[in-house]
Amino acid sequence: MGKEKRQGAYFKITPNPSGRMNPGDVACCPLVSNVGTWDEVKDKHHDWELSECPECGAGIWLSTIAVALIREGGRYACTKCALQGAAGGTAEDLKRIRKEHGHG
Numbered sequence: 001m002g003k004e005k006r007q008g009a010y011f012k013i014t015p016n017p018s019g020r021m022n023p024g025d026v027a028c029c030p031l032v033s034n035v036g037t038w039d040e041v042k043d044k045h046h047d048w049e050l051s052e053c054p055e056c057g058a059g060i061w062l063s064t065i066a067v068a069l070i071r072e073g074g075r076y077a078c079t080k081c082a083l084q085g086a087a088g089g090t091a092e093d094l095k096r097i098r099k100e101h102g103h104g
Contacts, residue, residue: 021074026088027066028079032059052097053078054089062094070094 021027032050035041041048041061048061060078062070070076075088082088089097 021069021072025074026082026086027069027074027076028082029053029060029062029066029076031078031080032061034079035061051094051101053081054093054097055081055086067094 029051031053038050045061045063047064049063049067051060051062052058053060055077058078058080062076066076070089070091073091075090076082076094077086077088
């Protein structure tokens, strides 16, 4: 009897010093449940925008940098979905979500 091999996705998490997203990259957006409400984050992160994860619908925070990367063709998801290997949302998803919340 041999040992069974575990099947799974492996990926490397690294900061991207270039400031650009590579094909397949997914921006990890902080969950509201992890970092807090607007009253709790506004002093440190005045440029953050409340949105929702296009994968699971959880509340997330988008920085102006994340929005710029998404507009350039990058993908995004909450940290939990991104770490689970989700494909992430696109700029079109962001436009739709903003419109649904009255920001578009």
